[in-house]
Amino acid sequence: MATRVNVTVDAHLAIEVMLLTGTRNPQDAVELIVRDYLERAQRTEARTGDADDGRRSSDLQPYQPPQG
Template identity: 80%
Template sequence: MAARVTVSLDAHLAIEVMLLTGTKNPQDAVELIVRDYLERGRRTEARIGDPDDGSRVSDLQPYQPPEG
């Protein structure tokens, strides 16, 4: 079983999260939001790559407008 953490949250914020996720339990609602946030981050990383990966952009030349 994974470790659990208890976090205090403003009641209005908890209600908004519950409405957004369609859950009746604030714990479940916040967990869904956090999991979604993490998945979005992973998908973004997969699309743009690692920012430390300079080899992806090293071949790019700066834009030079056509002469004439």
């Protein structure tokens, strides 16, 4: 069984999330939004690679102002 954490959310925010997810329970609505956010972050990381892999920073060229 997973550990539960209680988080206080503004009522207007909870209603917006419930409308967005189509749920009647604010707990379920917020959980769906958080799970979706985490899944999107993992997919993005899988597509772009880890920021610490060093490939991106070595490909960058320092800014050179236009000559003339």
